[in-house]
Every structure is written in C-alpha cells, then in structure tokens.
Amino acid sequence: MKRSEPARRGSGQGPTDPGLLARPLDFISEDHLRERQICTEIDRLVAARTFDRPAGVIILRFLNEELGVHLRDEVEDLFPTLARRCTDEDSIASVLGRIRHDQDQALSLLPSVRGAIANCLDAGANLSSEDREVLARFAAHVRRHLVAENAILLPIARARLTRGDLRRLADHMRSRRGLPTGHGV
Template identity: 35%
Template sequence: MPADMATEFPSEIDALAPIRSELLGRPLEFIVAEHHRLRDLCRLLDGLVDVTDFGAATVTAVLHCIEHELPLHVIDEEEDLFPLIRRRAMPKDGVERLLGLLSREHVEDDRLARIIAHGLRTRGTAGWDEAAFRAALGSFSRRQRRHLAVENAVLIPLAELRLTARDREGLARRMAARRGVVLGPGHG
C-alpha cells in the first residue's frame, strides 16, 4: 500500500497528546487523566489489530505513549503513589493484595509494550513477528482496560480517602520533577 494510503487514526492520536502540566498540581486528577489517555491508547491499539499499513503519525504517537508516557505513569504509581498508600492505609483496606496485583500487572504490561514497540519498528521487515505483534496488541489492550478499571474504582478512591494534603503535595512535586516541570507556590 502506498505511504499516502497508510491508515491513520487522527482522533485517537489527538487523544494521546500529553496532559496539561498544570494538572500535576492535583496529582490524583493527573493520574486519572492519564488513565483516560491509556484507554484511548487501547482503542487505538484495537484499531491496529486488523490494519496492515498504519501511518507514521500513528506509529509515532503509539511509540511515544508506550515508551515515554506509560513508563512515567508506572513510576509515579510504583515509586510514589503505592508507598504513600501503604503508609496511610488502614488494616481493613487490604492494600497489600491490591498493590501486589497492580505491580505484577505493570511488569506484564511492560513486556507487552516492548513487543508492540518492536513490532511497530520492524513491521514489514524480516524481523517482524506479525503474530506476536497482533497478539500483544490485543492482550495489552484487554489487560490495560481491566487494570485501569481497578485503579479507578479502588485505588484512586482509597488514595483520595487516605492521603493527606502534604502527601498530595509531595506526590505532585515528585511527579512534576520527573517530567521536568517546576510547580509554583501553592500547587500540589
């Protein structure tokens, strides 16, 4: 198929745009916004399953999201949010099982994301494993949707209930620093 006939997904690509840095001052809202963006990524990946020639803009957007944005999001959770929740949770919250499950899912999602990235880079070459690529697209999308549903339904409400204003401020500053953003006074 000629390059000008490659399939692009403009509305999905637009939905993968970076989240406004001002929202970092409200870190739980920022995380939820990232969850929405990851659902949009899943919709885009679902569209790629049956497409043989996807356009450069689509490839660039997906690669940026799974190689840059997703790892930052996982670090936000694993290094900052999860430890804060562990410190603040009550025994009745049962967070260890939940956080253990989410951490294991992060590892598997990373593995699938690497297969997808490799597939996008090698498509059409002798090194392209089309079956593994398409299987990873579907598996990542299904797993990610379930993962995000659990985080939005259980983890975020628990964080909203248990984290102090100071916890949120520290979380906001660490997340902002990770992205090279300096929050002004009164943010976070």
C-alpha cells in the same frame, strides 16, 4: 498535534496537561484516560488490514515518552504512600499486588510491542499475526490494571492521602517531568 501540545482536558487525545499537576490524583486520572485511548488505538491497529502509520507513531510516542514516567509516578510515589496511609480494612496490599501483576505482565510485553510497531514504521510492513496477538495481550493487561486503579485505588487515595502527601506526590511528578516543584496542592 505536536508532542509537546497537551490535548483538551478529558479527551485522552494527547499528553496530560501539566497544569493538572497541582492536583496529582486528577493528573493520574487523566493519564489513565490517555492510556485507555492508546489501548483503543492498539485495538484499531490489531483489527486493521493495513498498518495505520499515524496511529503507530502516536502509540510508539506514548510508549516511549509518557508511559514510563506515569508508571514511576505510581510505583515510586502513589503506591508506597497509599500503603503507608491505608488501614487493614482497605485491603490495599492485595489491590496493589493485583495491579503490579498486570503492570508487570504488560511491561514484559513492552519490548515486543515497541519492536513490532517500530518495524512496521521502519519497513512499511503490516503487523504479523504474532504481533497482533502480542499487542492485543498488552492492551488487555493495561486495561485490567486501569480498572482496578480507577475503581479502587484512586477513590481510596482521595480518602486517605493527606495534603502533605499530595504536595509531595505533585512535587515528585513535576520533578520527573523536569518542571519546577513547590506549587501548592
């Protein structure tokens, strides 16, 4: 599959279809599916005796091309908007704190993850035991924050965000991807 070709909705096998940006929370949910699929690919790399080059390319492309913009969607728009809209009973501050902690832990490992995969791709080498451990820790942190986002954060967002909030979120997400803004929600 070419990088620019979105996969069938719900497969997690390729970048999220930009057509879903009209429904930004659905788009984020699909991005989460994609992240889980990448974690599965990372698990396969960690468990494999020899380095799977095509999987390494897929993972590295995701880390370099998709992950950063997805995290910006959340950190720059979704999280602050939720913090403004939620009530005390939502306890959103503690949820966001847990999610940010796991994201920060994953991001601190990201240079090592990228480096390990790039080295294997460039040198035709296998992952070292240290590389395998770092990749496994990275995937664990990603999964942990995805659980909180999918089980707690997105349902609260669906209940609390206004149509205007969703329009702004969609516009900012489109803008980050170099797409025209102003397509209603």
